Amino acid sequence: MNYKPIDWVDERLGTAKFTRKSLNKIFPDHWSFMLGEIAMYSFFILLATGVFLTFFFVPSSADTVYHGSYAPMDGHVVSQAYASTLNLSFSVRAGLVMRQMHHWAANVFIAAIVVHLLRVFFTGAFRKPREINWLVGSLLLMMAIFEGFLGYSLPDDLISGTGIRIAYSITLSIPVVGSYLASFLFGGQFPGNTIIPRFYTIHILLIPALMAGLLGAHLAIMWHQKHTQYKGKGKTEKNVVGIAMWPAYAMQAGGFFFLTASVLAALGGLVQINPIWLYGPYIPYKVSYAVQPDWYMGWLDGALRLFPSWEITGFGHMIPTVFFPAVLLPGVTFGLLMAWPWIERIFTKDTAAHNLLDNPRDNPWRTSIGVGVMAFYMVLFFASSTDVLANTFEVSLNFVLWAFRVLVFVIPPVAALVAHKLAVEAGSVQSAGRPRKAMVVSRSKEGEYTTEESDPRPELEFKRHAMHGDIAQSLPEESRLHGEAIEAADDGEDYAFSGSSIAAVLAEEIGERPSGGSGVYEVPRGAPGSGGGMFSPRGPSQSKEVSDSEDEK
Amino acid sequence: MKFRKKLGGRVVVPVALGVAASVGGMALFSQGAVAATSTGSSSARGANSITYGGTLGAGSAPVTNVKLDPATIALGKTLFVENCSSCHGDAASGTSRAPNLQGLGAATIDFWVSTGRMPLADPTVQATVKPSRFTRQQTLAIDAYVSSLASGGPKIPQVNLGSASISAGEGLFSTNCAACHTITGVGDALAGGVYAPSLYPATTTQVAEAIRTGPGNMPRFGTGNLSDQQVADIVKYVKYLQHPNNAGGIGLGHVGPVTEGFVGILIGLGSLMIAGYWIGGRAH
Known part of the structure; x- marks a missing residue:
């Protein structure tokens, strides 16, 4: 194999060192850490399908007479935005499936963000040093909801x-400023002719750019601070136990991307979403009964439905009723969400860093x-389908509405109380959080079977700082960066690329290094600010220093 | 080889499955795309091919009236006395329990009886659609009997869909009907335990009867509001909505974002979480 192009790039940009370190980065492996990945991959699908849609969508409110292939709308005066969406759906090859993938991806995107947020919340992953990423993530959620609405x-x-109109x-x-x-x-x-083009610019340019930037920051901070991990054998605040970026984690993540893409593609191709041809164009004097927003706006719609029509006055002026459920509630919601790491600290007085x-x-x-x-938000969410629930279960709409008005106050404290009791109960169980003992069934020479509980399971073997030679040898061409370097590490000699510029760089700049591969690794975790930064190596010598200095503290 | 063994089960298989599923999905898309490009014409064909089992040919008036046979009045009276008179009275003149039916017209009687709403099981709640207790002939006989008692009221309409415009129907439907029956015709709950029923089980005659007679809470649309041609257009669009163009795949009941949200969260995110659980690490 010819490495000259790689060397050429490396001699100019110094990519070998960066690549080597990146490929060796250790990621804790737990399925719950992959929830955010679902969101990220959905975001990629959104970008890809969204670009396709922009080729055909006309963001204009200008009137046009529709004469496309959808007969029930033939001859209707509709906006160009609506007409182009009809054409996109019926006359552009694969247009409808792209539109539907885009829409499904948006629904899954925000759902994945919410589930990811819940994982981070309930495991306390937002605590120091990760408050900034909590803020970034919260901003991403807000933007995703707004972006979905615009879309x-x-x-x-x-x-x-x-x-x-709402x-x-x-x-x-x-x-004061509303009008x-x-x-x-x-x-x-309202409605005017400018809102569709403006929404379009915000939807395809402004917010996606902001979200891509924030997503990059979200990942970079995660990379820099290193991932959290669950408690377990061999895992401490000062190390990272997990699989290496290359090849294990890259394969896992790459496979998961394809799985996400395939689920979204299957939904987009098989399940109809937002059939706008059945809804017809928006004409202000027309209305369809039973209008729900997409699910992520459901809690706001539910709050609007539940809020009584009180006429509240302040400073001598009436404050419109919708202000409270539709402006104040989301403001308080996201305010408290973003402030939560600091709110919790007031009560716990916990200022330590937690990995x-x-x-x-x-x-x-x-x-x-x-x-x-x-x-609370689940009740609000379900309250946005009061009419559908009333119709489905054949009860009065008014009864459903009042039931939700009661439930929105009753269910949250009950749920909280039950959760508290369960958590306390679970925490008091002796074996909670400990690995189950293995049952060993053995047969004696005479044929008698005995079942024994083994001692605690054999400890998970973490590979430290070095790879097995046999893997390196069996895959000499797999990756030059890990294959041969590993061998050198095992030999305890300098990197064995005599005459190779990459080897020279590695030997000089990185030193003896463990290398990637499959299996579970343990590497030291540099505390933020103590030199364990984004690009600092994890070699034995450096890590020793890091852990020593931490011990002194 | 150790590498492959270690990764084989957990990573390579998902990747392969993902790729396979993506390719499969793509195959579906291209079919969907072909379907989508041809849907316009096929829906037009479908709309035009909606046949009406009546005796009217194309070119006649958009709505004609069913002629009731006076010879069936006796049978109708028998059926009425057996099934209806305990509330409406022997001569359909109403009692304290039920309204006077005289002069309401055959269309009213036909709508309530043919949709199974009458006879009523529970007079305290909105009458619900159920299988009719009578054959079509028996229903027409009852209509003939009640409409023979007094003149007036709309006659049973027979809609000629051949000359109706589905496109005009869409415009009229979204203006006049969607505000209660929803834009997809699936129906929904209105205030106070009242609901706008789904239009999916309705026949052409029943839709026209409902428009002209205004059953229950529904407003009555007379000839001053909607011409016979417009009624035929609406009926044609309602018949289309019963089997609409689901170019995008499974229709999810046409109730909009509610079912879409559940599918997105439970099937979309749910299956991906299961996939993540499958390929990710579990508790150590």
């Missing part, structure tokens, strides 16, 4: 048009608050 509003169909009213309801804000955003009165995660049962108070808050 499904773009086709200018009857259902989403009603949603924009958004206009919500903007209007903000005291100005609404006027700026809509370029005058080991809590089990939810370890912290009954946090768990119960989390469950209670989650229950």
Whole structure:
């Protein structure tokens, strides 16, 4: 194999050192750490399908007479946005499946963010030193919800048009500045002709760019701080136990990307979402009964439905009712969400850095608050389908509404109480969190079987700082960067690439290094700010220093 | 080889499956795309091919009236006395329990009886659709009997869909009907235990009867509101909505984002979480 191009790049950019370290990075391996990955891969699918959609979508409110292939809409005067979405769905090859993949990916994207957030919350992964990433993640969630709303509003169909109408009213309801804000955003009165092009620019340019930047920061910070890990044998606050970036983690993550893509592709190809041709174009005097937003706006819609029509006055002016459920509630929600690491600290007085995660049962108070808050938003979420529930279960809509008004206060404390009790119970169980003992069945010479509980399971063998020679030898061409370097490490000699610039770089700049491969590794974790930074090596010598200096503290 | 063994079970298989599924999905897309490109014309064909079992040919008036046979009045009276008179009275003139039916027209009687709403099981709640107790002939006989008692009221409409426009129907439906029956015609709960029923089980005649007579809470649309041609257009669109163009795949009941959200969260995210659990590490 010819390494000259690699060397050429390396001599100019010094990529060997960076690549080597990156490929050797250790990631704790647990399925719950992959929830955020679902969100990230959905985001990639959103970008890819979204680019395709922009080729055909016309972001304009200008009227046009539709004469496409969808007969029931033939001859109707519709906006160009709606007409182009119809054409995209019926006349562009693979257009509909792309549109549906985009929509399903958005639904899964935000669902994955929420589940990822819940994992981070209930395991206490937001604690020092990861508060910044908690803020970044919260911002990403807010933007994703807003982005989703803008996205499904773009086709200018009857259902989403009603949603924009609601958004206009919500903007209007903000005291003092509301009418100005609404006027700026809509370029005058609702509906106007500017909202679709403006939403388009925000949807395809502004927010995606911000989200991509924040996602990059989210990952870079995670990379820099190193991933958290669950408590377990051999895992401490000062090490990272897991699989190497290359090849094990890369294969796992790559495979998971394809799985995500395939699930979204299957949904997009098989399950219809947002059939705007059945909804018709948005015409302000028309309305369809039973309009729900997409699921991630459900809690806001539910709050709007449940909030009583009180006329609340302040400073001599009436504050519109929708202000409270639709502006104040999300403001408080995201405010408290982002402030949570600091709110918790007020009560726990815990200022230490944490790399080991809590089990939810370890912290009954946090768990119960989390469950209670989650229950509150779940009730609001279900309240956004009061009409569908009433129709499905053949009960009065008014009864359903009032039931939710009661449940929204009753369920959260009950759920929190139950969660607290369960956490305390689980925490008091002696064997909680310990590995189960292995049952060993053995047969004697006479044929008699005996079952014994073994001593605690044999400890997981972590590979430290060196690979087995046989793997390196069996895969000489797999990766030059790990294959031959490993051998050198085992021999205890300098890197054995005599005459190779990569080897020289590695020997000089990195020193003896463990290398990637499959299996579970343990590497020291540099505490943030103590030199264990993004690109610092994890070689034995450096790590020794790091752990020593930490011990002195 | 150790490398392959270690990774084989947990990583390579998912990757292979993912790729296979993606390719499979793509294969489906291209079919979907072909279907999508041809749907316009096929839906037009489908709409035009909706046949009506009546005796009217194309070119006649959009709505004609069913002629009731006076010879069936006796049979109708028998059926009415047996099944209806305990509430509505022998001569359909109403009692304290039920309204006077005289002069309401054959269309009203036909709608309530043919949809199975009458006879009513529970007079305290909104009448629900159920299998009709009578054959079509028996129903027409009852219609003939009740409409023979007094003149007036709309007659049973027979809709000629051949000359109706599905496109005009969409415009009229979204303006006049969607506000209660929803834009997809699936129906929904209204305030106070009242609901707008699903339009999916309705026949062409029943849709036209409902428009003209305004059963229950529904407003009545007379000829001043909607012409016979417009009624035929609406009926044609409602018949289309019963089997709409589901170019995108499974229709999910046409109730909009509610079912879509559940599918997205439970099937989309759910299957991916199971996949993550499969390829990721578990508790050590």
